[in-house]
Each structure stands twice: as structure tokens, then as C-alpha cells.
Amino acid sequence: MMTPLHKQLLNDYQRNFPLSPTPYQDIATELGVSEIEVINALTELNETDVITRIGPVIPPNRIGxxxxxxxxxxxxxxxxxxxxxxxxxxxxxxxxxxxxxxxxxxxxxxxxxxxxxxxxxxxxxxxxxxxxxxxxxxxxxxxxxxxxxxxx
The missing domain is CATH 3.30.70.3460 (Alpha-Beta Plaits)
Known part of the structure; x- marks a missing residue:
């Protein structure tokens, strides 16, 4: 079941994912939840194939x-x-x-x-x-x- 936290993560972090040593903590602080809640919610989204990865989209042939x-x-x-x-x-x-x-x-x-x-x-x-x-x-x-x- 899609929770409000799942939807917030999907809406707010398809773009503007924090570029920091602690991105999940940064997201948690912005959303008013714990870092473990963010990690657990992202894990659930991955395990149910709603998302397949978290990472940058690099234009082809820009790196290699x-x-x-x-x-x-x-x-x-x-x-x-x-x-x-x-x-x-x-x-x-x-x-x-x-x-x-x-x-x-x-x-x-x-x-x-x-x-x-x-x-x-x-x-x-x-x-x-x-x-x-x-x-x-x-x-x-x-x-x-x-x-x-x-x-x-």
C-alpha cells in the first residue's frame, strides 16, 4: 500500500535528491521523520518495483x-x-x-x-x-x- 511518506518521497525526490554525505538524514529532516523511516520506505518502494534504483541520470557518453x-x-x-x-x-x-x-x-x-x-x-x-x-x-x-x- 502506498503511504503518504512513499508519495512524498516519489514526488519530492525524483529531482533535487540531496547531494550530501547524509542524503537520507537530510530528507528525513525535511519531511519530519526519522532517517530509518526514509530508508525503510525507499526499501519498500524498491522491493515492490515502484522504483528500481536511486542514483543520478547521466547523459550518454558524458562520462565514458x-x-x-x-x-x-x-x-x-x-x-x-x-x-x-x-x-x-x-x-x-x-x-x-x-x-x-x-x-x-x-x-x-x-x-x-x-x-x-x-x-x-x-x-x-x-x-x-x-x-x-x-x-x-x-x-x-x-x-x-x-x-x-x-x-x-
Whole structure:
């Protein structure tokens, strides 16, 4: 169940997340709750897949290099292969698509050589080819969602 604290966290901190050594304490102070309440609420949002991560959104290729990647994986192996891919720290998310190329993910690396090494390791570990689709043109879409606080 979505609580008022959950909605406040979602509304107020999709942007303007505190950049400090103690961001959760800063949020708690602003909202008049304890730091552990903030951490617990964010954990609940993560465990129920309302949020998937807390972290910065860095434009592609501003720090290192990145590529959108896709793999054609048999349905029976998709979950296991996705777990292998997700274990790489250079992979920031992956998702399933209804297509022959059914596993899509983004790889971010320190440089072009490192990116190619990650792709080669994924291919070697999984036994499947990785199709790399590097960024050609950058179209920035700024997306956030406002929660209706009257439903709590």
C-alpha cells in the first residue's frame, strides 16, 4: 500500500535528491521523520518495483562511452541470461522485449576498449552474440511523475 511518506518521497525526490554525505538524514529532516523511516520506505518502494534504483541520470557518453545492446535468447534461458548480464557493473538495467532480440540493456564503460571487453565477456559467458547499437543522435526526454497525494 502506498503511504503518504512513499508519495512524498516519489514526488519530492525524483529531482533535487540531496547531494550530501547524509542524503537520507537530510530528507528525513525535511519531511519530519526519522532517517530509518526514509530508508525503510525507499526499501519498500524498491522491493515492490515502484522504483528500481536511486542514483543520478547521466547523459550518454558524458562520462565514458555507452551503447544500447540486444541479444536474441531462447525464452527458456532468458531469466538466467538476464541475471548474468545484470551482474556486470557496467550494465545499468536490462529489459525483455517481444521480438527476436528479446533482451535489451545499456552498457556504460570507461572507454571504447573497455566497452568492447565487456561485450566480449558477456558473449563468452552466455554463448550468445551481443548486438551493439551506439548512440548516433541524442534526444533528451525529461520525465517525472507527480503522485496524487489525496488518495492516501
Amino acid at each position: 562511452v555507452s551503447t544500447l545492446a540486444a541479444m536474441a535468447v531462447p525464452e527458456a534461458q532468458l531469466h538466467d541470461i538476464a541475471q548474468i548480464v545484470s551482474a556486470y557493473p557496467e550494465v545499468n538495467h536490462n529489459y525483455e522485449r517481444e521480438h527476436r532480440f528479446n533482451l535489451w540493456f545499456v552498457i556504460i564503460a570507461s572507454g571504447a576498449g573497455h566497452l568492447q571487453q565487456v561485450i566480449a565477456r558477456i558473449e563468452q559467458q552466455t554463448g550468445y552474440s551481443v548486438m551493439s547499437l551506439p548512440l548516433v543522435d541524442d534526444y533528451f526526454i525529461d520525465l517525472s511523475f507527480r503522485m496524487d497525494l489525496h488518495d492516501c
